Amino acid sequence: MHGLEQAGEILLLLVQTALWLLRPPWRMRLVFKQMEFVGVKSLNVTILTGAFTGGVFALQTYHGFSLFGAESLVGSTVALALARELGPVLTSLMVTGRAGSAMAAELGTMRVTEQIDALYVMAVNPVQYLVLPRVVASVVMLPLLTIVADFVGIMGGYVVGVHLLGINAGIFVAKIIEYVDPEDIMQGLFKAAIFGLILSLVGCFKGFYTYGGAEGVGRATTEAVVLASVTILAADYVLTALMF
Amino acid sequence: MAQPEAIIELRDIHKSFGAQKVLDGLSLLVPRGRITVIIGRSGGGKSVILKHMIGLIKPDRGQVLVDGQDIRPLDDREINQLRKRFGMLFQDAALFDSMTVFENVAFPLREHSRFNEKKIREVVEEKLGLVGLTGHGDKMPSQLSGGMRKRAGLARAIALEPEIILFDEPTTGLDPLMTDAINRLIKNTQAKLGITAVVISHDIQGAFQVAHQIAMLHQGRIIASGSPEAIRDSDDAVVQQFIHGRAEGPIEVL
Missing domain, CATH: 3.40.50.300 (P-loop containing nucleotide triphosphate hydrolases)
Incomplete structure (x- = not known):
């Protein structure tokens, strides 16, 4: 029952955010600031995640595929898995841990120190001032980060597959081109945008309704990461079932 | 009476x-x-x-x-x-801790007045002077003592008169x-x-x-x-x- 109530409240926050999207003033400065925070500052962690995921995936599939002489398909398998699943999902989970948690902590602190009340008192709507820029930035930046993760991941797979395991470079690349369609990548990016919406909305929601001082901020942060991660994985299943 | x-x-x-x-x-x-x-x-x-x-x-x-x-x-x-x-001074001042004192006091002006940057600077300096915080505009709220934070909060509360x-x-x-x-x-x-x-x-x-x-x-x-x-x-x-x-x-x- 509590879960249902919470889902309803998050949806309400989504509706409010969407309504504010249509109403000026649009605070581009705040949006850019959040884009930098969510996007640019998540670049390192995205690159590391992508590279190692691509690498280990090449390693694992090689062991399996070499049993029946299908080593040539390692590249395309890695690329498909990254574009459709691992790129968007792992990127979103990493950004949830980095930025979603920070959103909950920042808004939570603002709540318990009455800064959110101060916004209301100064006739500035906190959903428009705090939540909207974070949600917009996340929806825009997650697909971009996913592109980076996909690309770096394939590079990682290439390094492991071609340089360490000795797969022919030409075949590795040719099979990727043969089997990976632009739609695979686009659908992955669409997922990433949805995951960006989930992680920012949940992070902001948990922060916005924080109560109970420093302990409350800690609780909000933890709950935001757990709830957003689980929701992303569940949404991934639903989106995949619908799209592919 | x-x-x-x-x-x-x-x-x-x-x-x-x-x-x-x-x-x-x-x-x-x-x-x-x-x-x-x-x-x-x-x-x-x-x-x-x-x-x-x-x-x-x-x-x-x-x-x-x-x-x-x-x-x-x-x-x-x-x-x-x-x-x-209305203006309101909160118990712990509720200054925005991501902004300097100057930006805090300028906040209501930027939101609700049509003042240009020069006029905003003038008003903020005047209000900071009124609460005895001239020269502290560039500090972050975390660098202020409790009393200074309250005064900065007061300056923000009276910014729009x-x-x-x-x-x-x-x-x-x-x-x-x-x-x-x-x-x-x-x-x-x-x-x-x-x-x-x-x-x-x-x-x-x-x-x-x-x-x-x-x-x-x-x-x-x-x-x-x-x-x-x-x-x-x-x-x-x-x-x-x-x-x-x-x-x-x-x-x-x-």
Whole structure:
């Protein structure tokens, strides 16, 4: 029952955010600031995640595929898995841990120190001032980060597959081109945008309704990461079932 | 003495948080252009009264009237119009900790005035000067002492020169000298700008120093209200116990 109530409240926050999207003033400065925070500052962690995921995936599939002489398909398998699943999902989970948690902590602190009340008192709507820029930035930046993760991941797979395991470079690349369609990548990016919406909305929601001082901020942060991660994985299943 | 016109009127306000009844049929008139100090015990719901006045909290029952208009049915836009007439100093100042002191004071101006950057700078410097913080504009709130934060919060609250300023425990936790300085600041600001001020306090000495009207909150109601002299001479045992700070009396302390 509590879960249902919470889902309803998050949806309400989504509706409010969407309504504010249509109403000026649009605070581009705040949006850019959040884009930098969510996007640019998540670049390192995205690159590391992508590279190692691509690498280990090449390693694992090689062991399996070499049993029946299908080593040539390692590249395309890695690329498909990254574009459709691992790129968007792992990127979103990493950004949830980095930025979603920070959103909950920042808004939570603002709540318990009455800064959110101060916004209301100064006739500035906190959903428009705090939540909207974070949600917009996340929806825009997650697909971009996913592109980076996909690309770096394939590079990682290439390094492991071609340089360490000795797969022919030409075949590795040719099979990727043969089997990976632009739609695979686009659908992955669409997922990433949805995951960006989930992680920012949940992070902001948990922060916005924080109560109970420093302990409350800690609780909000933890709950935001757990709830957003689980929701992303569940949404991934639903989106995949619908799209592919 | 003729009763001055009320700018804010609370009528029979009831408010509970969960099972705890905080306000129980509270009524209060806030006269225009005067300083009203609400005294009462910590945790007695004094802040809740202020938050009702500005629509941050809605009453379970009862009415909040500003200039005779009930604020409950107002929509977002109307309540924002109303809030622009208010300034509020929060208990811990509630400065935005991601901004400098200057940006904090400039915030309401950037949001709600059409001033250009030069004019904004001028107004902010003037307000910072008024609260004795000239030259501290570039600091972050975390670099300020408690008293300085309160003064910065006050500068932000008066930036748009509102008609009504609400002070939530402006002197709590300050040393006696800073307490006196803040009390003078409230008195001078009010006298200079002719505004209406509502001050929440349990600093009795300060209350008698600044107030035109004192109202005493006890068990969710205003049990006495009047001029400082009237309160001092009140024959209500509760009021007498509170203003003399005695542990024994009709109020159960422990």
